[in-house]
Structures are given as C-alpha cells and as structure tokens.
Amino acid sequence: MGYVLSKEAFDEVLGKLSEDFLLYSPVRKIGEGCYTDVDVVRYDFVKSLDEIELEAKSNYAFKELLTPLSQTLFFFTENETKEADSDTRDVIIFLRSCDMHAVKRLDAIYLENKFADPFYERVRKRVKFALIGCGHSFENCFCVSMKSNVTTDGYLFSLDFDRDAGQVSCDVKDEDIAKLFEEAGASAADVVPSSVTENDTKVTVPDVVPNAVYKDKLWDEYTARCIKCGRCNFVCPTCTCYTMQDIFYTDNGRVGERRRVGSSCMVDGYTNVAGGGEYRRTNGERMRFKTLHKIYDFSKRFGYDMCVGCGRCDDVCPEYISFANIINKVNAAAKAAAAGEGGAQHD
Amino acid sequence: MxxxxxxxxxxxxxxxxxxxxxxxxxxxxxxxxxxxxxxxxxxxxxxxxxxxxxxxxxxxxxxxxxxxxxxxxxxxxxxxxxxxxxxGVNQAERDKGYPAAGTRNVVACPGKRLCPFGCFDTTDFARKMDKMVFPNNLHVKIAFTGCSNDCAKVRMDDFGIIGMTEPQYDPSRCVSCEQCIKYCRIRSVGALSLVNGKVVRDTNLCIGCGVCVAYCPTRAWTRSKEHYFRLVLLGRTGKKNPRLAEDFIKWADEQSILDIVKNAYAYVEEYIDPNALEGKEHIGYIVDRTGFDEFLKWIMRDVKLNEKAEVASRVYWSGKHYDRSNELK
Missing domain, CATH: 3.30.70.3340 (Alpha-Beta Plaits)
Known part of the structure; x- marks a missing residue:
C-alpha cells in the first residue's frame, strides 16, 4: 500500500504511532561532534518529522539501541543477583537500506550463532523498522557493491520526504499502520522507496582469500597509519563485539553490577589474555583481522558478507584510512596470490 | 625642497x-x-x-x-x-590610512576555523575586540588562542585570551577505552582517571582544552554549549622585566573579557606615567606602581561575571629582572 501525504498529516501518523511505539531515528546533535561547533548525527528518540535528520548520513548507527554502548545486565549483592530493569516499550527504528541489511547481520551474530543471546533477544523482540528512502549516495558509500542498496521488505513503512513539496511518500507494509495513514487523510499512490543505484566508491570482494594474504606486507601500512582509536568499529552498524565488566561499588565492595560494554578489535586490550599475552599486537594485524572478518570470515559461516558498505568507517577515520580501498587491495592481493604472484610476505 | x-x-x-x-x-x-x-x-x-x-x-x-x-x-x-x-578596522577618515598604531594588531591562532583543538572562533573574537579598542594610541597588546596549547603565545601579551570548553560526560556512551585518559595525560594535564569502568575528571586539574572530546570515539565526551575563556594578564617582552602573563580568570564568558579590557584602557588613561617616552608604557609597569588592588578595582568595575567564572584573588608575576641584575649563575 502506497500513500502520499502532507508533512503535517505524516506528523499526525507519528503522533498516533508514539502512543504505542518509541520512535528511534537519526538526530542532529548540535555541537556534539568531536570538534568545536561541529554537529554529530546519531540515534535518539523523536516525536516528529522535523526531529528526524533525513539530509545527512548518521555518523553513528542505529545499533546502539540493540547493543548499547554500555549496559548494566544485573546487580549483585552478597548472595543474590537482580537483573537490571529494561524498557518494555516497542520501538520503531528509522533507518536506511544499508542499515536494514545490517540488522540481518546483528541477528545472525546474536540470535543464529549457535544460541540466542537473551539480552539481545529481549530488545530485538520489541523492535520494528521504518525504512528511510535513500535518494542519493553519500560520500564513501559503497552499498551497491555490497548489495545492501535495496530493501523490499522487513519494514512497517518507508519514508521519502520531498522537502520542497512538503510531501511525504510512504510504502506501508503493515495493515494496522495503513489505517493510521488513511485516518490522517493520506491519498493512495504507487510508492517505491527511493534507493541508490550507483556509488562513486566501488569495491570488489574477493571470493577466496589465500593464506598468503594474511602475511602480505600490505598490512604494514596500517601499522604505521592507524592510531587504533576504534572509531571505525563504534560507528559500524555490524560490529558486535562487547566486553564484560564486574564493578564493585567504591563505597561498599560487597555490592556491584555486571556491565556489558562495546568493544573494538582495533583498540588496545582487545586480545589481551592472562599472562600478558596479546594475539594481535600491531595495528596492521588488527586491521587484517577486522577486514577479513567483514568481507571473508563471516561470509564463510553465514553465506554473505558482514560489511554492508555504509562507509561510516571511512567517514569517521581521523587518519583518512579507507576501508573500501583496503577491500580492493585485499582483492588484488588475493588475485595475485592465487596466480602465484604473491606480494611481499612476512615470514 | x-x-x-x-x-x-x-x-x-x-x-x-x-x-x-x-x-x-x-x-x-x-x-x-x-x-x-x-x-x-x-x-x-x-x-x-x-x-x-x-x-x-x-x-x-x-x-x-x-x-x-x-x-x-x-x-x-x-x-x-x-x-x-x-x-574591518575602524577608521577616522577614508583614504587617510590608519588612525592609530599604539594598540597593536590583535593576534589570533587559527582557532576553531581550522584547528581540531580550537575551542572558539579566535578570529571572530579578535575582530570584535579590535572593533572595541581601536583606534587607540595606548601601547596595548591583546591576543587570542583557541586552547591552552597557546600557539598564539598569548602569555606574552597584556591580555591573553585562551579558549576553554567544559567537557560533558555521558557515562552511558562510555566503553572504558581509556583514550581520553591516555591523550589527556600525553597532550594535556592528566586530569582523567578510570573508576569502575567510567571516567572521573578532576575538575580542579582540568584546563578545559577539549582533548578528551576530540579523541573520544563514541561521543561520551562532548563540548559544553557555552564557550569559555581563560584570561591571562600582563605578560610582556622588553628590556627590563620580560615575563609571562599570569592567570586571572578561568571559565569566563565573552562579555566579561570585553568589559575587563575596556576598563583596563580607562585605568591606563588614569595612571600612565605622564612623562612616558612616546606615551608608551607597558600596563604591567603601571600596575607595579599603583599596586594590583587598584588595578583590580578599575578593571572589574561594572563587570557582571558569569556564574561559572573563577577569579584569582591575587596575581603574582615573575620573569627576569634585567634592571636589577644581568648576572649569569
């Protein structure tokens, strides 16, 4: 069911939806970027269309709701534990096609990876989606190469806003929600959510990555360039790693809480083990691990690549490292290795 | 002829x-x-x-x-x-050039326009200051710098204005990566520490440079909406007693800075040595003569400091006194 309606009428629909759902969308946070008077676009709860940032790509992904950066799982006293309260309200997440594809990856990791993670499952059950139409590619996007540029289902409704005409076009998949659109006076129309058909950035993912690529000297460049800040991981819609913290309150060490906090395979400490061991010490080794996980290892288990080509890692990297370019370099190295012309190797 | x-x-x-x-x-x-x-x-x-x-x-x-x-x-x-x-320099009469040269060019580092660490628009504030003080024949030096790194060397000026931001911390976005702690220690003063997986800021030690904000990968640290300033006073070069400016106020707002500098001009008009060579006398030497309290009384007249501002009760300067001894030890 397609509908066209005015901005005001759409806000009426959002108002009605707000009675049953929290609405979670990209929001422009004025001056909250890492530099003075620079904004950041990240996810937060909204009530109206004006609050939703539709012009810019969000710097941080929607995943912060499903996998919070910092989450208290339970509290413990001497002999007892109590699970932390969690919100029970349903949520509609507004996201673009690439991020819809990222949801599938998060589900694969947290729900289909041998057993379901209860904390993820608990919040995931409450979540539905609204697709933000994507009329044009942003800088660094390579969704077409990663086949995440089109989404045809999995959402309650889509949203394309023609600012000049003050008109919202929606492809509504859910019958109850279609009623809300009709009540708001929306007129029926054929609506196909806009989607990107071409990006400036293109990548070729290798089918096979020979072992020689693991020891290729191409990674050395990143040992020198990368500052292991982990921004690429924290903005990534598909990075799922976390770590655990048991905290004992400072004024009473017999009471505390267990937290799950976001983690990054690029930052120090990620592979630290007892006895001072560290599996991937250099930044280049970490970059290799991240890259191959995103475009090779994950795929071997689940049948599709983890990376969705949103390009947020390239947007955020303070050292101007392009992950898209790394994929292409790996592809070239893989081809060369397969042809027996491997590049410079580490022992 | x-x-x-x-x-x-x-x-x-x-x-x-x-x-x-x-x-x-x-x-x-x-x-x-x-x-x-x-x-x-x-x-x-x-x-x-x-x-x-x-x-x-x-x-x-x-x-x-x-x-x-x-x-x-x-x-x-x-x-x-x-x-x-x-x-945009104030002028008395068109096509006649500059109407004064006493109050020196107002300096600014690139500030937030270019620099990742700049806490405010240094050029904009410098121009605003120049609009207020120029033309004036009094020998006054004013400089602006975006953060405590002081690339503009404002501590060599009569009035040095250093940008500050008050870091805002959202513990729910913090993943204990400790990069703020590391970079505060390396690039700044080491005001941060980790307590139970969250960051604690020593508000006394923190100089408001914003390094933690620049390096935070998750936006757990953000900048305060307000731009704050540290005002340092009466630094100078010169043959008698070159010295660095000393801290007078931290967390001041823009209006207070403008009012204080304006008041200082009135103070100099009142107390400058009438026989000063070419009418030039560094303000610091005047303050040496009148005492700091008199200077303080003048510069704070009708200044409505913002609530957050902290003021030094007394300021002491050091530096080399060549007029007393040039001996090397």
Missing part, C-alpha cells in the same frame, strides 16, 4: 620610522590574522609600486611594506583603503 616630516604623525598613521633616511614602511593591520586573497594581492601591488618589492611578515600577524618613500604616504594610504575595508 628639504624634507619636513612630523614623525609623530607618521608613526600614528601606522608608518614605521626607518633607519633609512627618507624611507618608511606601511604597517597593515590584520586583526584576527585573516584577510581575503584580494587584500593580499593589494599588499603585493603596493609593495611593487611604492615599496622595494618585498613584504615583511610581522610577529603580530601584521604585514609591513618597506622601502616606501615618505612623500608617497598619501598615495599609499589611498591604495590600502580596500585592505582596511576588508579587515
């Missing part, structure tokens, strides 16, 4: 007294250190046409065009009018 030049008028008109007899240099004032490329081209044009074809870049972000014949001053003043218009 022999030359009959009033050098006092010449100097006030922002032309340099040169050791080369009959020659002068035009001193272009560039508050905040930014002019458009057209003005730069005009400077080059004047240097070619009236000067010796060279341009001197001054220590205070001004430009001097040397090798100008004194009789060309009226023509040069007409030629530089477009530069004065561009830089």
């Amino acid at each position: 022999s030359k009959d030049i009033n050098t006092k008028v010449l100097k006030k008109n922002a032309f340099r007294y040169s050791k080369v007899r009959g020659e002068t240099a035009s001193r272009i004032r560039i508050p905040g250190g930014v002019i458009n490329a057209q003005s730069m081209a005009k400077i080059a044009e004047v240097a070619e046409k009236f000067g010796d074809g060279t341009i001197f870049l001054t220590n205070r972000q001004g430009v001097e065009i040397p090798g100008i014949a004194m009789e060309d001053i009226p023509e040069v003043n007409k030629a530089i009018q477009s530069i004065i218009d561009d830089s």
Whole structure:
C-alpha cells in the first residue's frame, strides 16, 4: 500500500504511532561532534518529522539501541543477583537500506550463532523498522557493491520526504499502520522507496582469500597509519563485539553490577589474555583481522558478507584510512596470490 | 625642497620610522590574522609600486611594506583603503590610512576555523575586540588562542585570551577505552582517571582544552554549549622585566573579557606615567606602581561575571629582572 501525504498529516501518523511505539531515528546533535561547533548525527528518540535528520548520513548507527554502548545486565549483592530493569516499550527504528541489511547481520551474530543471546533477544523482540528512502549516495558509500542498496521488505513503512513539496511518500507494509495513514487523510499512490543505484566508491570482494594474504606486507601500512582509536568499529552498524565488566561499588565492595560494554578489535586490550599475552599486537594485524572478518570470515559461516558498505568507517577515520580501498587491495592481493604472484610476505 | 616630516604623525598613521633616511614602511593591520586573497594581492601591488618589492611578515600577524618613500604616504594610504575595508578596522577618515598604531594588531591562532583543538572562533573574537579598542594610541597588546596549547603565545601579551570548553560526560556512551585518559595525560594535564569502568575528571586539574572530546570515539565526551575563556594578564617582552602573563580568570564568558579590557584602557588613561617616552608604557609597569588592588578595582568595575567564572584573588608575576641584575649563575 502506497500513500502520499502532507508533512503535517505524516506528523499526525507519528503522533498516533508514539502512543504505542518509541520512535528511534537519526538526530542532529548540535555541537556534539568531536570538534568545536561541529554537529554529530546519531540515534535518539523523536516525536516528529522535523526531529528526524533525513539530509545527512548518521555518523553513528542505529545499533546502539540493540547493543548499547554500555549496559548494566544485573546487580549483585552478597548472595543474590537482580537483573537490571529494561524498557518494555516497542520501538520503531528509522533507518536506511544499508542499515536494514545490517540488522540481518546483528541477528545472525546474536540470535543464529549457535544460541540466542537473551539480552539481545529481549530488545530485538520489541523492535520494528521504518525504512528511510535513500535518494542519493553519500560520500564513501559503497552499498551497491555490497548489495545492501535495496530493501523490499522487513519494514512497517518507508519514508521519502520531498522537502520542497512538503510531501511525504510512504510504502506501508503493515495493515494496522495503513489505517493510521488513511485516518490522517493520506491519498493512495504507487510508492517505491527511493534507493541508490550507483556509488562513486566501488569495491570488489574477493571470493577466496589465500593464506598468503594474511602475511602480505600490505598490512604494514596500517601499522604505521592507524592510531587504533576504534572509531571505525563504534560507528559500524555490524560490529558486535562487547566486553564484560564486574564493578564493585567504591563505597561498599560487597555490592556491584555486571556491565556489558562495546568493544573494538582495533583498540588496545582487545586480545589481551592472562599472562600478558596479546594475539594481535600491531595495528596492521588488527586491521587484517577486522577486514577479513567483514568481507571473508563471516561470509564463510553465514553465506554473505558482514560489511554492508555504509562507509561510516571511512567517514569517521581521523587518519583518512579507507576501508573500501583496503577491500580492493585485499582483492588484488588475493588475485595475485592465487596466480602465484604473491606480494611481499612476512615470514 | 628639504624634507619636513612630523614623525609623530607618521608613526600614528601606522608608518614605521626607518633607519633609512627618507624611507618608511606601511604597517597593515590584520586583526584576527585573516584577510581575503584580494587584500593580499593589494599588499603585493603596493609593495611593487611604492615599496622595494618585498613584504615583511610581522610577529603580530601584521604585514609591513618597506622601502616606501615618505612623500608617497598619501598615495599609499589611498591604495590600502580596500585592505582596511576588508579587515574591518575602524577608521577616522577614508583614504587617510590608519588612525592609530599604539594598540597593536590583535593576534589570533587559527582557532576553531581550522584547528581540531580550537575551542572558539579566535578570529571572530579578535575582530570584535579590535572593533572595541581601536583606534587607540595606548601601547596595548591583546591576543587570542583557541586552547591552552597557546600557539598564539598569548602569555606574552597584556591580555591573553585562551579558549576553554567544559567537557560533558555521558557515562552511558562510555566503553572504558581509556583514550581520553591516555591523550589527556600525553597532550594535556592528566586530569582523567578510570573508576569502575567510567571516567572521573578532576575538575580542579582540568584546563578545559577539549582533548578528551576530540579523541573520544563514541561521543561520551562532548563540548559544553557555552564557550569559555581563560584570561591571562600582563605578560610582556622588553628590556627590563620580560615575563609571562599570569592567570586571572578561568571559565569566563565573552562579555566579561570585553568589559575587563575596556576598563583596563580607562585605568591606563588614569595612571600612565605622564612623562612616558612616546606615551608608551607597558600596563604591567603601571600596575607595579599603583599596586594590583587598584588595578583590580578599575578593571572589574561594572563587570557582571558569569556564574561559572573563577577569579584569582591575587596575581603574582615573575620573569627576569634585567634592571636589577644581568648576572649569569
């Protein structure tokens, strides 16, 4: 069911939806970027269309709701534990096609990876989606190469806003929600959510990555360039790693809480083990691990690549490292290795 | 005809007294250190046409065009009018050049326009300050710098204004990566520590440089909506007692800074040595004479400090006293 309606009428629909759902969308946070008077676009709860940032790509992904950066799982006293309260309200997440594809990856990791993670499952059950139409590619996007540029289902409704005409076009998949659109006076129309058909950035993912690529000297460049800040991981819609913290309150060490906090395979400490061991010490080794996980290892288990080509890692990297370019370099190295012309190797 | 030049008028008109007899240099004032490329081209044009074809870049972000014949001053003043218009400097009469040279060019580092660490628009504030104080014959130096790194070396000035931000922390976005702690320790003062997986900021030690915000990968650290300033007072170079400016206020707002500097001019008018050579006396020497309390009374008159501002009760300066001893130990 397609509908066209005015901005005001759409806000009426959002108002009605707000009675049953929290609405979670990209929001422009004025001056909250890492530099003075620079904004950041990240996810937060909204009530109206004006609050939703539709012009810019969000710097941080929607995943912060499903996998919070910092989450208290339970509290413990001497002999007892109590699970932390969690919100029970349903949520509609507004996201673009690439991020819809990222949801599938998060589900694969947290729900289909041998057993379901209860904390993820608990919040995931409450979540539905609204697709933000994507009329044009942003800088660094390579969704077409990663086949995440089109989404045809999995959402309650889509949203394309023609600012000049003050008109919202929606492809509504859910019958109850279609009623809300009709009540708001929306007129029926054929609506196909806009989607990107071409990006400036293109990548070729290798089918096979020979072992020689693991020891290729191409990674050395990143040992020198990368500052292991982990921004690429924290903005990534598909990075799922976390770590655990048991905290004992400072004024009473017999009471505390267990937290799950976001983690990054690029930052120090990620592979630290007892006895001072560290599996991937250099930044280049970490970059290799991240890259191959995103475009090779994950795929071997689940049948599709983890990376969705949103390009947020390239947007955020303070050292101007392009992950898209790394994929292409790996592809070239893989081809060369397969042809027996491997590049410079580490022992 | 022999030359009959009033050098006092010449100097006030922002032309340099040169050791080369009959020659002068035009001193272009560039508050905040930014002019458009057209003005730069005009400077080059004047240097070619009236000067010796060279341009001197001054220590205070001004430009001097040397090798100008004194009789060309009226023509040069007409030629530089477009530069004065561009830089927005107050002027008494068009086509007559600059109306004063005492209060020196107001300096600014690149600030937030370019620098990842700049806490405010240094050029913008410098221009606002220049609009307020210029033209003035009093020998006053004012400089702005975006953060406590002080790339503009504002501690060598009478009034140094250093940008500050008050870091805002959202523990729910913090993943204990400790990069803020690491970079605060390396690049700044080490005001952060980790307690139970979350970051604690020593508010006394924190200088508001914003390094933690710049390095935070999750936006757990953000900048305060308000831009704050540290005001440092009465630094100077010179032959008697060169010294660094000392902290007077931290977390001040823009209006307080402007009011204090304005008041300081009134104080100098009142207490400057009437016999000061060429009417120039560093404010610090005047304060040495009147005592700090009198200076404080004048500069804080009718200043409505913002609530967050913290003021030093007394300020002490050090530095080398060449007028007392030049002995090396």
